[in-house]
Amino acid sequence: AQSVSQHNHHVILSEAASLELGCNYSYGGTVNLFWYVQYPGQHLQLLLKYFSGDPLVKGIKGFEAEFIKSKFSFNLRKPSVQWSDTAEYFCAVNRETGFQKLVFGTGTRLLVSP
């Protein structure tokens, strides 16, 4: 079945630690890739997106992600996390079919301790 996998369901880090969250998808062909964040009590916000071009994309709040086509992966990274990064992170994939049918991964709950 076509799917989006996030390997880490819960991650606990101390402030200043580095972060990498995994995301793999199983679609063939051209895809658009997204990372969304959901802070406690807030709505989903776009962190970054990849449509084409440079596979290393930079987003807001110091986040970046790398698209590796051969591995069907789009991992999210941040060199040094802050307490305010505590949130749920969702990877999402959209196939270029002309319709915006986003499929979300299961999410990773990140807790950053001060």
Added chain:
Amino acid sequence: DTEVTQTPKHLVMGMTNKKSLKCEQHMGHRAMYWYKQKAKKPPELMFVYSYEKLSINESVPSRFSPECPNSSLLNLHLHALQPEDSALYLCASSPSGSSYEQYFGPGTRLTVT
């Protein structure tokens, strides 16, 4: 204005009630979406409207009835819901086409008693 608004924020309804959720955006987007998000789960697509026409219905039960009266508004009419329909209902919008990000509203937290 890059905001999607949703009303109400919270809704409690009985299984025999009829209620509606509303969503509004003023970004000129021509695609609008309804998602359902259960606790600790990812959002799941329910409906997609493109240019006010229903493009995708993800086999949603008929007790959920979407409506797009104009390009800025999206409604979700609810009737005879079940307790398992309790969830956060998210609205989103985007420019039409696949190569755009979606902007999400804060959601309506629905409880069916």
